[in-house]
Amino acid sequence: MARPADCRYLASHEWARRDKAEVVIGITDFAVEHLSDLTFLDLPKVKDKVEAGKPFGEIESVKAVSDLNAPVSGEVTAVHEDLAESLETLAKDPFGQGWMIRVKPSHPAEWEKLLDGTAYLKVCDSEGGH
Numbered sequence: 001m002a003r004p005a006d007c008r009y010l011a012s013h014e015w016a017r018r019d020k021a022e023v024v025i026g027i028t029d030f031a032v033e034h035l036s037d038l039t040f041l042d043l044p045k046v047k048d049k050v051e052a053g054k055p056f057g058e059i060e061s062v063k064a065v066s067d068l069n070a071p072v073s074g075e076v077t078a079v080h081e082d083l084a085e086s087l088e089t090l091a092k093d094p095f096g097q098g099w100m101i102r103v104k105p106s107h108p109a110e111w112e113k114l115l116d117g118t119a120y121l122k123v124c125d126s127e128g129g130h
Contacts, residue, residue, distance in 0.1 A: 003015075003029070003095065003120070004017065004095050005117065006018070007117070008071065008111065008114030008116060009071075009116075009117070009119075009120035010053075011123045012067075013027055013028045013030055013034075014027055014069055015027070015095060016071035016111075016114060018111070021104060022077055022102045023071070023072050023074070023103050023104075023111075024101075024102050025056075025071060025099070025100055025101050025103060026090075026098050026100045027059065027098075027100070028095075029094045030127075032090045032091050032098075034127075035063060035064065036063060037061050037062040037063070038061050039060050039061055039062060039087070040058075041058075041059050041084040041100075042057045042058045042059075042084075043056070043057040043068075043079050043080070043083070043100055043101060044076050044101065045076065046077065046078060049073075049076075050072075050074060050075075050076060050101075050103055051073045052070055052071060052073045052107070053070065055067035055068060056068055056069070056070045056076075057101075068100065070103070071110070072103060072105045072110045072114075073106050073107050073110060074103040074104050074105040075103065075104050075106070076101050076103055077102045078101065078102040080098075080099055083098065
């Protein structure tokens with residue numbers, strides 16, 4: 001799957017995309033593939049605060065429970081409420097309809113610390129995939 005050129009990444013396989021004054025956040029195709037059979041998703045509520053590099057929720061599969069880490073700090077402005085009921089959306093369209101939360105960033109400079117596509121690809125390759 002081609003990863004969008006306008007996304008930045010965390011080494012823990014979350015993606016972030018700027019959309020006007022907000023940042024849209026989700027997990028990558030690599031994460032979905034490695035978790036496989038997804039069973040549960042726990043996301044924050046609107047107005048919750050998230051902190052860059054810290055968990056904002058968790059996702060469970062038959063294999064494991066994994067933290068979802070925030071690429072940027074800020075206030076949650078929207079939550080994809082329906083995603084927990086349709087986890088297959090993450091496999092079908094992880095960078096589009098599979099978005100998880102939208103955040104109004106409180107520290108815009110954090111964006112520059114995120115991995116670009118090339119650096120993220122190296123992370124995936126080091127973990128035995130791309």
